[in-house]
Amino acid sequence: MSIAVAAPGTARNGLSTTEVLTTFAVEAPVDDRAVSAAVPVVLDTLAVTMAGGVEPPVQALAGTLEPQAGGVPSFWSDQAYRQDDAALLIGMASHVLDYDDVSVIAMCHPSVPVLSALLATADRRNTSGRELLEAFAVGTEVLIRLGQAMGFRHYGLGFHATATLGTVGAAAACARLLKLDRRQTGHALAIAASMASGLRANFGSMVKSLHVGIAAANGQKAARLAAGGIEGAADAFDGEGFLNAFSGGTVTSWPEEVGLGTPFAILQPGFEQKRYPCCYMLHKIIEATLALKRETGLGLDDVASATVDMPNGATKPLIHPYPRSGMNALFSAPHAVVAGLSDGRIDLRSFTDDAVARPGIQGRLNDVAVVEDTAAAKQGAEVGAAPVTVTLRPRSGAAVSRTVTALPGSPQDPITPEQALAKWTDCLLRANPDADPQAVGRLFDEGRDLAGAPEIAGWLGRMAEVARRD
Template sequence: MNDASTPALTRLGTFVAEAALTADDLSHDQLRAAVADCLGCILAGVGMPVSAKARAAVRAMGIGGTAAVLGTGQRTAPAQAAFLNATAGHALDFDDWEAPGNTHPTVVILPALLACTRPGTAGADLIAPYLAGFEVIARLGEALNLEHYGAGWHSTATLGTLGATAAVARLMRLDARHSAHAMALAISRATGYTCQFGSNAKPLQAGFAAQAAVECAYLAAAGAEGQLHALDHAGGFAALTGGANPQRLRDALDRLGQPLALSEHGIALKPWPNCSYTHRLMTTLLGLRDGLRPESIARIDLHLPDVHAAILPFHQPRDHGEALFSLPFACAMALVHGDLTLADTAREAWTDPQIVTLIRRTHVHPFHPRRPELNFDPEEPDRAVVTLDDGKVLTSTCTYPLGAPQNPLAADRIKAKLDANIAPRLAGLADTLLDWPAAPDLLDLIDKIADPA
């Protein structure tokens, strides 16, 4: 029964446990690439300071287990493995994103699933759980809208917690009731703030989401229960975290699986390791580079929605964390080098004199969009205006950034990114990772990347 009196979590639990979740060709291709891309991001991120700090903390707590912390040789309990792998996967902000939930979905879903993988679990066995988790994230994103994110909630840590919990519940084959209670418990763990961006807390919030997903699914399996009205109650998650609209929530739940949210909305793979809200302007500036001498640039004016600009508060970054959320730095790199790579961040490219000069000449102009419910409004693209020292003005716009479903990365670029992220210790393994759905036993694949020689 799906009338207005049925709690939203009951409906979600029924869907997660009972829906026949089969990927069509489009969603299968996107899922295949997203999982491999996330594995690459995890392996690239294990060397980041925040990942090392997180591993040190888990070791200090003396938590043992057999779940793999990828790329490290460390083993720990499932919840802690999910935490560490998700933190590493988000440390570089190189992992995928989606709209309408405005989350990084795979970096919370996949580590939670890998932590709960048991002997005999095939690669294909992850498909339905992933689709369940993505569906919960995307439909709740439709319901809460960008008002949730705009209010300051880090949706990867909020909606992502619920979606990752749904994914683990499906993998563990919890029934509808237990799945609903797992998500009810997850609501009590679903928190994170965009004001933390630029610090260690940002990737740690992704780690907390994956950890909570494992813990809440296990708690529900053991019989722990929450309030099934915790999502749609007047004092519940939707009402308290912004964007509450009971009819919009019901409408979103009516669309569960019709079609699959992954097929409908797609998923974006990042071409550059920084916040995706810089990517529209980076994309459009690439088109202005031909024949352009950076030293001839007198002024750069960047126009973007205010909700995006609010996530990018750092003009001249002082460190890597701030560089991830610096629009002037990202755009200077696009103009000077036509790219932004992990090697650029490792060499602290934001300190290069040529880049610093362009940052100082950059002016950011947020505007309030006419349709704030849209993450990217085709009628209001980002706009870059570059003024040269001879008075010539170059203008360019971009609606969908490189990597978005509407402007996807080519297959060879996806593989090149994966090759770079897993090098040098796992060089040559990209094709194996991309073929993860065909793995007869995921633990064998996990073992290959758990402790690279």
């Protein structure tokens, strides 16, 4: 069963938005195609999570948490934590490198808050791979379609959509995994609606990735509270509820044109998986810059200046043109161009504090101009479909330009199986440089059969063994 909504102010059969989301979360079947599509997405998300767990901000967070005997085991230490603390930790780790996937139709990172919540909530010995994947597909669908319902206005107001939408998506996923009934699931969504938070103003700081942990923790907590008897409003989404509040008053009910599971977003249009560990709005810039370097042989010293032409609205997340740290640089178009020309690559090494602080990099940031076009501001998927052009002006010779239209890692320019394995290996070896590469590869192969796994405890336990440093 797939559920589409219709008629402004109501859903099909006169249901409220809460009822539509609840019915979908509880009853919607997830077919084999959606389950299969979820497998590589989950593998990609787990890879970047493993790598992120050893980053200093995540280690600092771990130092604030109190271990709990018999709790959710950590991937990175011999400690275990309460479910909400585990979700907080896994969530921050999943996003701290900004290497996780994207959905441009909702301007968010769909997988990390949902999977982080599920990993902290699941009874791993009694949860099959398919149950995990079905709950994941349901949670990401709710997250993305809720963002689609509100449109770009939500993001434009300054909210971090991954954090706000992620709380509700995580609650839906956990409710599905825990097999909550319709009444309990409706209350879980209502509780999550009041727990949703996150501001774009914190981009470039540790708090951006902490947002994902907060969303995962709050989402799974909302499901547990509802299971325990805590009740929310009958309709927390329509009228003056979630839709109105988070859209700045522009949306008060579910739009007729937005459906749930018709098809699942994980199938169509699909998620965008990252080739580069930084804000997705930098990826076309990076592709164009590296292509120009390959084709012309120009290095940073050969280039006098550069211009990046972007669609109106695409620079909203790029709030650190002159970065002073690796986290700042994740949102810096000038750094992407300058570092790409200097090093001939953009990878995890490009966003260390030392790499960003190099005098040769800092001294050239002013030579990159970022220009938005004067057309009407584009929103959501329109931004993703719009071209980005990088123009280099050499110290001698004519200017050269490259335009990139397809989003790197999108279905139009997908990550290859070889690139997926390489990313998996790079991430797990970042978590533990001493890990056996063959063991890392076996984990990848095992993960590709996740849909048929009778339980997830063994695979996740072996992953922790490989990723954990002695």
